[in-house]
Amino acid sequence: xxxxxxxxxxxxxxxxxxxxxxxxxxxxxxxxxxxxxxxxxxxxxxxxxxxxxxxxxxxxxxxxxxxxxxxxxxxxxxxxxxxxxxxxxxxxxxxxxxxxxxxxxxxxxxxxxxxxxxxxxxxxxxxxxxxxxxxxxxxxxxxxxxxxxxxxxxxxxxxxxxxxxxxxxxxxxxxxxxxxxxxxxxxxxxxxxxxxxxxxxxxxxxxxxxxxxxxxxxxxxxxxxxxxxxxxxxxxxxxxxxxxxxxxxxxxxxxxxxxxxxxxxxx
Amino acid sequence: xxxxxxxxxxxxxxxxxxxxxxxxxxxxxxxxxxxxxxxxxxxxxxxxxxxxxxxxxxxxxxxxxxxxxxxxxxxxxxxxxxxxxxxxxxxxxxxxxxxxxxxxxxxxxxxxxxxxxxxxxxxxxxxxxxxxxxxxxxxxxxxxxxxxxxxxxxxxxxxxxxxxxxxxxxxxxxxxxxxxxxxxxxxxxxxxxxxxxxxxxxxxxxxxxxxxxxxxxxxxxxxxxxxxxxxxxxxxxxxxxxxxxxxxxxxxx
Amino acid sequence: xxxxxxxxxxxxxxxxxxxxxxxxxxxxxxxxxxxxxxxxxxxxxxxxxxxxxxxxxxxxxxxxxxxxxxxxxxxxxxxxxxxxxxxxxxxxxxxxxxxxxxxxxxxxxxxxxxxxxxxxxxxxxxxxxxxxxxxxxxxxxxxxxxxxxxxxxxxxxxxxxxxxxxxxxxxxxxxxxxxxxxxxxxxxxxxxxxxxxxxxxxxxxxxxxxxxxxxxxxxxxxxxxxxxxxxxxxxxxxxxxxxxxxxxxxxxxxxxxxxxxxxxxxxxxxxxxxxxxxxxxxxxxxxxxxxxxxxxxxxxxxxxxxxxxxxxxxxxxxxxxxxxxxxxxxxxxxxxx
Numbered sequence: 001x002x003x004x005x006x007x008x009x010x011x012x013x014x015x016x017x018x019x020x021x022x023x024x025x026x027x028x029x030x031x032x033x034x035x036x037x038x039x040x041x042x043x044x045x046x047x048x049x050x051x052x053x054x055x056x057x058x059x060x061x062x063x064x065x066x067x068x069x070x071x072x073x074x075x076x077x078x079x080x081x082x083x084x085x086x087x088x089x090x091x092x093x094x095x096x097x098x099x100x101x102x103x104x105x106x107x108x109x110x111x112x113x114x115x116x117x118x119x120x121x122x123x124x125x126x127x128x129x130x131x132x133x134x135x136x137x138x139x140x141x142x143x144x145x146x147x148x149x150x151x152x153x154x155x156x157x158x159x160x161x162x163x164x165x166x167x168x169x170x171x172x173x174x175x176x177x178x179x180x181x182x183x184x185x186x187x188x189x190x191x192x193x194x195x196x197x198x199x200x201x202x203x204x205x206x207x208x209x210x211x212x213x214x215x216x217x218x219x220x221x222x223x224x225x226x227x228x229x230x231x232x233x234x235x236x237x238x239x240x241x242x243x244x245x246x247x248x249x250x251x252x253x254x255x256x257x258x259x260x261x262x263x264x265x266x267x
Numbered sequence: 268x269x270x271x272x273x274x275x276x277x278x279x280x281x282x283x284x285x286x287x288x289x290x291x292x293x294x295x296x297x298x299x300x301x302x303x304x305x306x307x308x309x310x311x312x313x314x315x316x317x318x319x320x321x322x323x324x325x326x327x328x329x330x331x332x333x334x335x336x337x338x339x340x341x342x343x344x345x346x347x348x349x350x351x352x353x354x355x356x357x358x359x360x361x362x363x364x365x366x367x368x369x370x371x372x373x374x375x376x377x378x379x380x381x382x383x384x385x386x387x388x389x390x391x392x393x394x395x396x397x398x399x400x401x402x403x404x405x406x407x408x409x410x411x412x413x414x415x416x417x418x419x420x421x422x423x424x425x426x427x428x429x430x431x432x433x434x435x436x437x438x439x440x441x442x443x444x445x446x447x448x449x450x451x452x453x454x455x456x457x458x459x460x461x462x463x464x465x466x467x468x469x470x471x472x473x474x475x476x477x478x479x480x481x482x483x484x485x486x487x488x489x490x491x492x493x494x495x496x497x498x499x500x501x502x503x504x505x506x507x508x509x510x511x512x513x514x515x516x517x518x519x520x
Numbered sequence: 521x522x523x524x525x526x527x528x529x530x531x532x533x534x535x536x537x538x539x540x541x542x543x544x545x546x547x548x549x550x551x552x553x554x555x556x557x558x559x560x561x562x563x564x565x566x567x568x569x570x571x572x573x574x575x576x577x578x579x580x581x582x583x584x585x586x587x588x589x590x591x592x593x594x595x596x597x598x599x600x601x602x603x604x605x606x607x608x609x610x611x612x613x614x615x616x617x618x619x620x621x622x623x624x625x626x627x628x629x630x631x632x633x634x635x636x637x638x639x640x641x642x643x644x645x646x647x648x649x650x651x652x653x654x655x656x657x658x659x660x661x662x663x664x665x666x667x668x669x670x671x672x673x674x675x676x677x678x679x680x681x682x683x684x685x686x687x688x689x690x691x692x693x694x695x696x697x698x699x700x701x702x703x704x705x706x707x708x709x710x711x712x713x714x715x716x717x718x719x720x721x722x723x724x725x726x727x728x729x730x731x732x733x734x735x736x737x738x739x740x741x742x743x744x745x746x747x748x749x750x751x752x753x754x755x756x757x758x759x760x761x762x763x764x765x766x767x768x769x770x771x772x773x774x775x776x777x778x779x780x781x782x783x784x785x786x787x788x789x790x791x792x793x794x795x796x797x798x799x800x801x802x803x804x805x806x807x808x809x810x811x812x813x814x815x816x817x818x819x820x821x822x823x824x825x826x827x828x829x830x831x832x833x834x835x836x837x838x839x840x841x842x843x844x845x846x847x848x849x850x851x852x853x854x855x856x857x
Binding site (some may be wrong): 026029050102105106107108109110112113114115117118120121126128143148151152155156184189190193196199200203204207208219222226234237238241242245246 | 278279283285286290307366369370371372375378379382407412416429450453454457464468476477483493495498499501502503506
Binding site for chain 1 (some may be wrong): 554557585595691707710785788
């Protein structure tokens, strides 16, 4: 017990502050950047329709905060649904591909081809098949997220050392145990790389999905701004999208730290 | 030696064709059997026929789009790997570049399109930039994960033998990172074409996205599908080419 | 040991939404209207009719679905995904009918061409003949044929001219890289006014040069119209009432649309509604009332597209445009008091 560092154990308040510190630093950095941009725009007299001042953008958000909050919630939910399903399916099918060669060789090429199709070309089909529901957007997010996860799961499974597999087998470990204790933990770092990439793709997918006739969401706000050539509105939507994206990215990073740490111990 | 799953053997190629063939067959039967109109789902045979009759338009558009995608791919790949290198070599930068790159990337790329069209015009330039933005982040994440995979003990060991930073990079970090960099490059091929096409649909003078956009306006869905088939074929060729390079490079190692 | 793969706990189910046939709920028939774009003052009359319960009075439970880029209203109505549509215009109706999509136009909202071509008041383009040596941008999504028609009607050879696709922004025009830019009267023209000032702009209105392209067409699926003529009639009647209420109290209409889309700019929406009112009550509508189908204007637009071989050949206009539903409402009830 005495080995616990004093700074962490003895002063819980300080420890809590320690956890908040990076966040605070990030916010400070952001504020500094915004102030700098504001000053540069003022100093060089950059026209608002080339680059609006951050204060104008923030003002626009604060004028109708409920609209931006609803949009973030809506888009965020779409991404969560689609990304969750896409990640699970990606890992599942990646593992299946690594075990079943026939399946992999027959279906994987179709997956690759499916990823070469720009969803935006099929707006009408998406509406016809899934209507104007949140499901339609989640499906698009799913469609964009599962592929990188599949590829990296497969890749991760392949990096497993065959000698270790043989060793475990010689101790009588079942396939399921080898999967859980060796293959899956080995693949996890690869999977997390894919999840990071997929979260950004998924957000793009949700935004494009909202272009197929919807009333709320960041994609809708973006489109409204684009149509009226309202740079302030475009940047307000971009800013919200950035906030949402960073939130997802940080959440994945946090999960990675927790889970891969655990994986490292058991592997 | 492990067999790379993404580089098909002759055997795998046959199975891939089998899967594709089965899909096309089901599609054809569904479209013909239910007598679906073209605005719901045109028959594959009709699309393939259009392939031939509109080959000049589609071929020209494919070359145009591939050119944009390839330009942006090279630019974005170089930027992404270079940034990852900077971050690895100068750790102080990590706290700046990683959040900044994350912030930029977390904005859906399509959101930037009006800005980039405004700044770089409607020609190929704006597409190259859009593709580069999209590709650079994937490459950055992949390369950074690759460089980070290096065991710090090995780095310290090499350093204790007096190896320079460049030597450590060349002999240790780069080979370790290579598989992840290459997998990132492979993922980016497909992405680069899609981003080029999507940007073209928002405003362009040519390319597959422009063909698709025009076809939707005049309600020519066979043309839409034909252009999409061409886009898929072009992506696959690009993907195959990079996979081929990857196999050569890994073999080299 | 329990041999249970962790795989079994993972699964993804992609379930297709069931797009049902119109269901009865409290004696109301569920129908939908697909707009050509996102909520804005251009469409506020429909929101007004819904808000005031006019659709419900006609036995309709109407959902208003917004449009979006690359989403073709004709397509969604033809497949039955939506019951009614406010689609692109006469041009998109021609194209749809030519391609065999089972839809009919039952009313036209914009009686005049909503596009204008704009130059600078002190610039090199002062009259249509000056277009010959000018750098022109236009949308190659319909507006280009309006321009071609205008040029041809005034004896100008477009093949010798510089006409480029227009990008998402009017900035190249503002900055002087482009001499003539295309604008809708209710949207881009507002942006131009705020940036350049109305006094510094010169408008070329297609109608002044012998070309008219009525747009914003009300469409319905043929099967639905054949089976439910009274519902189609009710939809048109309620929509007309909604629009008349809109013009009677524009302040309330703007409030309504801003509650639908709060991030829109009020002054812009007010300008838009003023322009929409003019366009909707122009031409044949000045006499016959809202949503009048002016077959002369329709066939002249049709002729331009046939001449430019956008259409493979003439289509059956009598079948594609059916004015029985608007005609059933007396003109007096389709005009503001």
